[in-house]
Amino acid sequence: xxxxxxxxxxxxxxxxxxxxxxxxxxxxxxxxxxxxxxxxxxxxxxxxxxxxxxxxxxxxxxxxxxxxxxxxxxxxxxxxxxxxxxxxxxxxxxxxxxxxxxxxxxxxxxxxxxxxxxxxxxxxxxxxxxxxxxxxxxxxxxxxxxxxxxxxxxxxxxxxxxxxxxxxxxxxxxxxxxxxxxxxxxxxxxxxxxxxxxxxxxxxxxxxxxxxxxxxxxxxxxxxxxxxxxxxxxxxxxxxxxxxxxxxxxxxxxxxxxxxxxxxxxxxxxxxxxxxxxxxxxxxxxxxxxxxxxxxxxxxxxxxxxxxxxxxxxxxxxxxxxxxxxxxxxxxxxxxxxxxxxxxxxxxxxxxxxxxxxxxxxxxxxxxxxxxxxxxxxxxxxxxxxxxxxxxxxxxxxxxxxxxxxxxxxxxxxxxxxxxxxxxxxxxxxxxxxxxxxxxxxxxxxxxxxxxxxxxxxxxxxxxxxxxxxxxxxxxxxxxxxxxxxxxxxxxxxxxxxxxxxxxxxxxxxxxxxxxxxxxxxxxxxx
Numbered sequence: 001x002x003x004x005x006x007x008x009x010x011x012x013x014x015x016x017x018x019x020x021x022x023x024x025x026x027x028x029x030x031x032x033x034x035x036x037x038x039x040x041x042x043x044x045x046x047x048x049x050x051x052x053x054x055x056x057x058x059x060x061x062x063x064x065x066x067x068x069x070x071x072x073x074x075x076x077x078x079x080x081x082x083x084x085x086x087x088x089x090x091x092x093x094x095x096x097x098x099x100x101x102x103x104x105x106x107x108x109x110x111x112x113x114x115x116x117x118x119x120x121x122x123x124x125x126x127x128x129x130x131x132x133x134x135x136x137x138x139x140x141x142x143x144x145x146x147x148x149x150x151x152x153x154x155x156x157x158x159x160x161x162x163x164x165x166x167x168x169x170x171x172x173x174x175x176x177x178x179x180x181x182x183x184x185x186x187x188x189x190x191x192x193x194x195x196x197x198x199x200x201x202x203x204x205x206x207x208x209x210x211x212x213x214x215x216x217x218x219x220x221x222x223x224x225x226x227x228x229x230x231x232x233x234x235x236x237x238x239x240x241x242x243x244x245x246x247x248x249x250x251x252x253x254x255x256x257x258x259x260x261x262x263x264x265x266x267x268x269x270x271x272x273x274x275x276x277x278x279x280x281x282x283x284x285x286x287x288x289x290x291x292x293x294x295x296x297x298x299x300x301x302x303x304x305x306x307x308x309x310x311x312x313x314x315x316x317x318x319x320x321x322x323x324x325x326x327x328x329x330x331x332x333x334x335x336x337x338x339x340x341x342x343x344x345x346x347x348x349x350x351x352x353x354x355x356x357x358x359x360x361x362x363x364x365x366x367x368x369x370x371x372x373x374x375x376x377x378x379x380x381x382x383x384x385x386x387x388x389x390x391x392x393x394x395x396x397x398x399x400x401x402x403x404x405x406x407x408x409x410x411x412x413x414x415x416x417x418x419x420x421x422x423x424x425x426x427x428x429x430x431x432x433x434x435x436x437x438x439x440x441x442x443x444x445x446x447x448x449x450x451x452x453x454x455x456x457x458x459x460x461x462x463x464x465x466x467x468x469x470x471x472x473x474x475x476x477x478x479x480x481x482x483x484x485x486x487x488x489x490x491x492x493x494x495x496x497x498x499x500x501x502x503x504x505x506x507x508x509x510x511x512x513x514x515x516x517x518x519x520x521x522x523x524x525x526x527x
Contacts (some may be wrong), residue, residue: 082129084108084109084126086113086120087135088110088112088135089112106197114138114146114517115187118150119151128197131147141158141176148174155197156175157193159184161183219264221258222396222400225396231386231389236265244355244356244381248361248385248388249388249389250390253390266355270314271311271315273314274319275318277280282325287306288307290306291343292346316354316357317355321364322361326374330374364521390503391433392503393395395427395429398428398433398440402444424460427465434494446461447460
């Protein structure tokens with residue numbers, strides 16, 4: 001606990017953490033008690049008066065308290081003017097708060113109606129919400145709950161004319177950061193808002209630092225190779241935006257896992273929903289995405305919400321978007337441009353706020369040039385592109401993934417198999433994995449099922465892995481039996497070039513002298 005003199009020549013007593021614990025009263029560390037002198041403490045609880053009597057010396061001269069200085073210094077790090085929304089059905093109080101807080105560097109907006117405040121929060125962000133607990137229609141605590149449901153990062157401060165313990169507990173249960181009693185002095189209000197703004201700024205900074213720490217880690221994605229770190233870096237940079245993302249990569253590389261990681265890192269409050277555009281018939285795809293009204297078609301016995309509306313505030317993952325029928329593409333394009341969708345059989349449009357993440361194993365630019373995919377839709381979804389590398393270029397990620405799949409399969413099968421043999425590990429690292437991660441998972445599940453020991457051996461692997469020879473383009477030896485056929489040489493060379501360019505098909509095609517369409521066709525044939 002420390003004493004200092006504030007700018008209005010009132011002494012301030014700052015309650016420290018240890019004092020707060022010792023007093024065992026509902027006063028948080030950092031609370032400030034203004035008094036004219038150290039002797040003017042009779043209004044405070046007896047425990048606090050005893051502690052005040054042993055407080056440090058009074059600082060002579062008019063200075064800003066250390067706490068105020070620290071709060072204001074921290075608030076200065078908040079980007080731009082911290083925005084404050086004041087909600088009170090007393091116009092005089094709103095105008096007073098606006099005048100006082102604006103002078104202290106805040107951008108203040110006030111509303112006398114809780115309903116209008118909630119509507120404002122739909123499209124504007126604020127650092128602090130200052131709300132009166134007693135208002136007509138909707139009370140301050142109900143407004144707090146509703147506002148925090150819309151804006152979880154909002155820091156709420158409740159004002160009340162009755163500073164009882166029940167009101168304090170109610171405010172905290174409603175999610176409020178702090179509460180202040182009326183009548184409110186401007187200095188006390190400013191200090192409370194300063195603390196709330198600092199808390200918001202520190203929360204934002206903590207999230208930013210966590211994103212930076214996690215830049216090279218993706219939720220549910222295993223691997224730390226260079227190519228995967230580059231993927232994680234792009235995900236970390238775009239996760240907090242609303243930008244549409246196109247994820248490309250060969251079949252089985254884990255594009256949906258990257259999409260889920262992007263959603264989890266985004267902080268979006270809505271769900272992650274996925275649909276495989278190739279798996280749904282065209283006549284049902286429109287209903288799946290846009291929804292339908294009751295009686296819109298045969299068997300439409302009840303209305304159904306489409307995925308675009310259902311994923312509101314979240315992420316919609318359009319897998320295999322290269323298979324999207326041409327007839328559906330302009331409908332999807334219009335929905336993404338207007339951010340509105342009209343369910344089948346309905347006359348009403350429904351607005352949605354959805355981030356679109358699409359994925360494909362096709363060369364969409366080639367599909368556009370051959371008129372199988374709309375150019376305008378391509379540019380709508382391909383704002384940021386993430387290329388997921390094939391497993392063959394991910395180095396020792398193969399062994400990390402193999403051990404993970406081994407342990408999972410052993411647990412499910414209730415078998416005591418817990419490690420890979422040395423020869424098995426060597427074979428896994430050198431194999432090309434045309435089926436990528438999906439093939440590796442299948443291989444480990446099979447190996448566990450056939451394993452006779454606690455270690456996976458070569459005999460537990462599929463035949464093509466046991467007989468696979470490491471990629472070598474040049475033939476060695478003179479025995480015709482040892483010479484590979486031309487298609488094998490070509491396949492090995494293509495994969496070696498792809499490995500050298502970290503799976504970049506455009507660059508690989510240039511090195512090989514193919515156009516990308518030819519390269520894709522050869523890779524599909526090899527798979």
